[in-house]
Amino acid sequence: MQVLRHAGLQALRVLVMLALVVAGATITGPAAHAESNGGVRVMPLGDSITEGTQVPGGYRIGLWQRLAAAGYRNDFVGSQFNGPGALGDHDHEGHPGWRIDQIDASVTGWLNTTRPRTVLLHIGTNDILQNYNVSGAPARLSTLIDRITAAAPEADVFVATIIPLASAGQAAAARTFNAAVPGIVQSKVNAGRRVHLVNMHAALSTADLIDGVHPTAGGYDKMAATWYAALRAVPGSIGNPGGGNLLANGDMENGTADWTPFGSATLSSVTGTAHGGSRSLLVAGRTAAWNGPGQAVAAKLTNGRSYTTAVWARTQSGTATVKTTLALTANGTTSYLRLTPDAAVTATGWTLLTGTATASWAGTLSAATLYVETTSGTTPLLIDDASLQ
């Protein structure tokens, strides 16, 4: 019964979304299927100001356009979905009306589901609008940041001061809240966490508000410009500009092209089981744990540069511990760089392998191969939507 109800709900969502697309209207509501270009994953996290109340898509529109124009390839992630066609990726984690404590109660699950590389957090406005223990809001924000960095310790977390509010009393409360944010962020930095302050309050004035709370389109675009500047100041948070995906045929839609066995293995293109599109790559016939699908990338690497890897994987049966590795051969010596940490991969769904690592070598690089391997065993693996950037 529960399954049927969910299936019915999902069908309804699809119908509603189809109707909206046909009507050419703005797409809203939870995502039936998240969009992904395989880029570096960024989670816009917060309340209606992240969702884009009054201007669906909100700051995400201008941020997406700035990123795309500069050659960055990013995948916005989250359980929510809205915005116009000008927004190339509609996924987000903006929840209208939610306070800090409500985000805190759900954020670990969202982070575990979408594994963002970077988090953009703008939260606290509803604590003030609802007059919800406002003096305790900074402490709740601190707890929320700890929750995020515990679940996603490798993510860069950008924490914004909240934008102005028009009502004089609420404006004062926002300033008081904001005044505590730099110290909170600094305490996280001092603890070795990858947390960054974004002074969003300074970027907008009450003239940028359409209803006293939410920005106008121009106000949202000022937020976009502010997030973009902050992201660009932290190398790796949005990948490398102009590079795009260094892997060829990363989506496996072009069969086995550009992939070769690393060690003993047989590669084949599979239809019917895909993370994205209609095909994935099956690697079978492995005779050692390190055997797997590989791709030569030596010509594309820059010495000393940081790279973010993402590969979706699953087994044909059973569980395997899977990782991505870069074999670098320079001056006759081969070294192995771990690109993604160990991840438990099953046959029941796709698991994202992702990590950031710096590739460096001494002398002349003669060969470099990215490959997927297991820590033990030789079970066949499926991979899809692989990217290195």
Ligand SMILES: [Ca+2]
């Ligand atoms: Ca997405």
Ligand SMILES: [Ca+2]
């Ligand atoms: Ca595919």
